[in-house]
Amino acid sequence: xxxxxxxxxxxxxxxxxxxxxxxxxxxxxxxxxxxxxxxxxxxxxxxxxxxxxxxxxxxxxxxxxxxxxxxxxxxxxxxxxxxxxxxxxxxxxxxxxxxxxxxxxxxxxxxxxxxxxxxxxxxxxxxxxxxxxxxxxxxxxxxxxxxxxxxxxxxxxxxxxxxxxxxxxxxxxxxxxxxxxxxxxxxxxxxxxxxxxxxxxxxxxxxxxxxxxxxxxxxxxxxxxxxxxxxxxxxxxxxxxxxxxxxxxxxxxxxxxxxxxxxxxxxxxxxxxxxxxxxxxxxxxxxxxxxxxxxxxxxxxxxxxxxxxxxxxxxxxxxxxxxxxxxxxxxxxxxxxxxxxxxxxxxxxxxxxxxxxxxxxxxxxxxxxxxxxxxxxxxxxxxxxxxxxxxxxxxxxxxxxxxxxxxxxxxxxxxxxxxxxxxxxxxxxxxxxxxxxxxxxxxxxxxxxxxxxxxxxxxxxxxxxxxxxxxxxxxxxxxxxxxxxxxxxxxxxxxxxxxxxxx
Amino acid sequence: xxxxxxxxxxxxxxxxxxxxxxxxxxxxxxxxxxxxxxxxxxxxxxxxxxxxxxxxxxxxxxxxxxxxxxxxxxxxxxxxxxxxxxxxxxxxxxxxxxxxxxxxxxxxxxxxxxxxxxxxxxxxxxx
Numbered sequence: 001x002x003x004x005x006x007x008x009x010x011x012x013x014x015x016x017x018x019x020x021x022x023x024x025x026x027x028x029x030x031x032x033x034x035x036x037x038x039x040x041x042x043x044x045x046x047x048x049x050x051x052x053x054x055x056x057x058x059x060x061x062x063x064x065x066x067x068x069x070x071x072x073x074x075x076x077x078x079x080x081x082x083x084x085x086x087x088x089x090x091x092x093x094x095x096x097x098x099x100x101x102x103x104x105x106x107x108x109x110x111x112x113x114x115x116x117x118x119x120x121x122x123x124x125x126x127x128x129x130x131x132x133x134x135x136x137x138x139x140x141x142x143x144x145x146x147x148x149x150x151x152x153x154x155x156x157x158x159x160x161x162x163x164x165x166x167x168x169x170x171x172x173x174x175x176x177x178x179x180x181x182x183x184x185x186x187x188x189x190x191x192x193x194x195x196x197x198x199x200x201x202x203x204x205x206x207x208x209x210x211x212x213x214x215x216x217x218x219x220x221x222x223x224x225x226x227x228x229x230x231x232x233x234x235x236x237x238x239x240x241x242x243x244x245x246x247x248x249x250x251x252x253x254x255x256x257x258x259x260x261x262x263x264x265x266x267x268x269x270x271x272x273x274x275x276x277x278x279x280x281x282x283x284x285x286x287x288x289x290x291x292x293x294x295x296x297x298x299x300x301x302x303x304x305x306x307x308x309x310x311x312x313x314x315x316x317x318x319x320x321x322x323x324x325x326x327x328x329x330x331x332x333x334x335x336x337x338x339x340x341x342x343x344x345x346x347x348x349x350x351x352x353x354x355x356x357x358x359x360x361x362x363x364x365x366x367x368x369x370x371x372x373x374x375x376x377x378x379x380x381x382x383x384x385x386x387x388x389x390x391x392x393x394x395x396x397x398x399x400x401x402x403x404x405x406x407x408x409x410x411x412x413x414x415x416x417x418x419x420x421x422x423x424x425x426x427x428x429x430x431x432x433x434x435x436x437x438x439x440x441x442x443x444x445x446x447x448x449x450x451x452x453x454x455x456x457x458x459x460x461x462x463x464x465x466x467x468x469x470x471x472x473x474x475x476x477x478x479x480x481x482x483x484x485x486x487x488x489x490x491x492x493x494x495x496x497x498x499x500x501x502x503x
Numbered sequence: 504x505x506x507x508x509x510x511x512x513x514x515x516x517x518x519x520x521x522x523x524x525x526x527x528x529x530x531x532x533x534x535x536x537x538x539x540x541x542x543x544x545x546x547x548x549x550x551x552x553x554x555x556x557x558x559x560x561x562x563x564x565x566x567x568x569x570x571x572x573x574x575x576x577x578x579x580x581x582x583x584x585x586x587x588x589x590x591x592x593x594x595x596x597x598x599x600x601x602x603x604x605x606x607x608x609x610x611x612x613x614x615x616x617x618x619x620x621x622x623x624x625x626x627x628x629x630x
Binding site for chain 1: 584616619
């Protein structure tokens with residue numbers, strides 16, 4: 001048996017369509033069987049609600065008198081794109097305010113607009129014969145704009161890898177707060193309710209398909225940026241009118257030490273056309289698997305700790321190497337259900353009919369990493385290979401002598417095997433001299449918890465360590481923990497010298 | 504009940520002394536020693552012993568106040584994501600059967616970890 005989209009739409013218009021949310025589907029198929037579910041159910045609604053950083057809106061302000069072609073502009077001091085003519089702009093969700101707290105960004109401008117708040121527009125221009133005006137400052141409400149059309153390059157990820165942090169420090173990431181030593185796991189995504197998880201081969205979701213976006217009726221434009229459905233990480237480009245959005249399904253957020261982002265509700269109603277749709281929409285949390293990745297490693301390819309299903313993630317605890325680790329979600333499952341239920345009522349009440357894609361999205365596409373034509377600068381290019389070191393059991397007066405002779409503030413400390421065990425600084429020696437109790441040997445005064453770098457580490461990572469730990473030098477160690485060089489904060493200056501290693 | 508104990512002068516073993524004299528078991532939830540602000544401990548005592556413990560501690564020279572409120576939760580800003588759940592050392596946060604966030608403020612020791620972890624600024628310290 002098959003059903004046509006026209007037949008389903010006729011039932012929607014008549015008010016007789018049977019609509020269910022995607023989380024109800026596994027039980028319905030279990031009870032009625034696939035054929036029975038196909039006969040019974042006409043539409044399955046999906047929903048997700050979470051951080052969707054790659055979002056924003058096109059705005060048109062209307063012309064001023066005298067007119068201006070805005071080349072740089074700010075909305076509540078958040079810069080918007082000035083490369084469109086003349087009173088058009090695009091405001092991106094993650095852009096930070098230049099004057100307010102860094103927790104205010106483009107996402108907050110968007111939320112303030114849809115909440116009916118007044119936004120200050122400031123713009124500059126170099127002026128032209130047709131657009132003579134140079135500056136403008138005005139207060140605007142959403143209703144004062146000609147258009148406010150949200151267009152989001154990358155929404156509704158099919159799934160997202162979970163995060164853990166095995167390093168010694170708390171990390172603040174776009175995946176939230178990650179406690180040290182694998183202290184917690186953080187994940188995002190609605191699992192069984194996720195739109196693309198219910199249509200992984202993209203038979204039903206494509207260009208022109210109606211959706212709920214931020215509480216407004218909208219549509220799928222096509223594939224999203226970084227769309228990678230071959231690896232089960234499909235994304236969608238979406239659009240809807242901001243005038244119809246509401247705070248139930250759109251919230252600005254701020255990730256500590258990461259920046260602003262936008263939480264959005266996105267849902268797609270799926271027509272139950274055939275057995276294949278029934279099978280796909282019967283997907284359960286147990287069937288949707290992601291990896292837990294270690295964010296303690298600052299690289300694009302973060303090591304996988306273990307695979308995990310959404311069922312385990314939603315249980316609140318996961319097992320890692322025999323330990324129970326608590327889980328946090330960044331997305332809201334409660335809100336995801338509200339999205340699916342709202343869509344359900346729209347379809348049941350005949351406010352939204354369905355359509356098939358006018359253009360299909362490629363289900364086999366794989367996203368590529370960036371092609372980098374210029375070499376990333378590594379620590380080995382600016383580190384100092386001649387490094388003065390000292391042994392643990394030497395006297396601090398020897399350390400003082402070496403520090404003076406080497407004109408340095410840091411001496412890596414080695415054990416009898418030549419391995420790095422600490423660092424002694426001029427400050428440590430000074431402290432020991434000022435308080436002459438029994439501290440006479442280097443091992444009594446040295447810092448043992450040493451932050452190090454490797455010769456082949458990118459310089460940006462080393463610089464981030466210097467900044468993060470507020471230190472001014474990093475011993476460079478090899479795989480055997482032998483100290484082979486040292487990198488001073490002052491060495492970073494070499495990167496900016498003309499004729500040096502400037503990229 | 505949670506008591507905030509401030510030791511203003513030199514650090515006499517006030518808590519140990521109270522435990523020894525009364526036999527009441529006191530749990531130290533959180534403690535801080537700061538060069539400028541002195542020493543402070545958040546302790547958990549059985550409700551019925553609260554008055555006795557705080558009077559004794561005051562006698563031994565500590566400043567004692569009852570911690571009435573835990574973390575503040577703004578339900579309008581909260582989207583029930585649950586980012587706070589795994590960062591809390593005291594299991595203050597959990598979901599009910601409808602995935603709504605429940606905040607059990609009685610268990611809160613005001614460590615503040617959840618405040619920066621909340622993407623929606625829905626959690627804040629009292630005062």
